[in-house]
Amino acid sequence: MDQDDYEYCIPVGCYGAPGSYSSEAMMTYFKNQPITVTYYDRFEEEIQAVAAEEIQYGVIPIENSSTGSITEVYDLIRRNNCFIVGEQCIKIEHHLLALPGTRLEDIRTVYSHPQGFAQCRDFFRKHTDWVQCPYFSTSQSAERVQREGNSTAAAVANSMAAELYGLQILVPHIYTSSFNYTRFFIIAPKMNQADHRDKITLVLTTKHEPGALYHVLGHFFYNGMNMTHLESRPMEGHPFEYFFHIDVMGSLIDPGVVKTLDDLARNCTYFKILGNYPSDQGGAAHEIRTYRSEIRTQCVAADP
């Protein structure tokens, strides 16, 4: 590789370390594109690096299908000057990893990202004598078990981490829900201008009065815009008042969508578009849509 090749690489930030689910999402999203990766221990450091334009993109988890939103990331994206330019869903398959030769009865301590523990709640209910130690990412938890050479420790992480850090899969598939997916945001210092962007993420506040949110939702309903996510986050210093983070299908290229959002913004006390980007159409997103329509069909069949 010569100097020109290095200059061509896209600088991407990623949470955790090689083998983290975030790195899996990054590799899927940037497949076949030359990237140079900087890993971050904390979501905040990564988001600030994007806002400061130290990296061109950041890959960061936003919500899990079983345990819900990674609320800290919502707050950080809102507070820092960065935009959502893409999304990537991946299937999450946690295993219990330990040093080769470790027996299940030897385990005393388990390391993982808090989401790893939350997504394997039923498994850990059977092992209440183990100390659950929240650590950075799942892959850093695996790396710690290897580095410390501790045969009473284990980590919750994926098979890629097992391979990278020389651990054995002591108990496979320890996640509670077999339908376990995490959605990641791809963030950047500037908005995505791609033609095929079809999803909008925005944040707003309303007056503290009856029906305020109902009127917000009405704008989407009357203009045929499908809302796919609503998250309320507390407003610091204003007890029990909220920022509403909303994902809705639409493109800012469409004048009808722009008019709907203009009208909506006029009725809000705060309004910011955090991104307009192409929705994930990949394998995991397809599995989720298929599962959803199967469930809907079953519900209709059960309720004639």
Ligand SMILES: O=C(O)C(=O)C[C@]1(C(=O)O)C=C[C@@H](O)C=C1
């Ligand atoms: O720890 C990792 O490997 C991560 O990429 C973080 C993270 C998360 O924060 O949700 C990502 C996906 C899984 O849901 C579990 C952990």
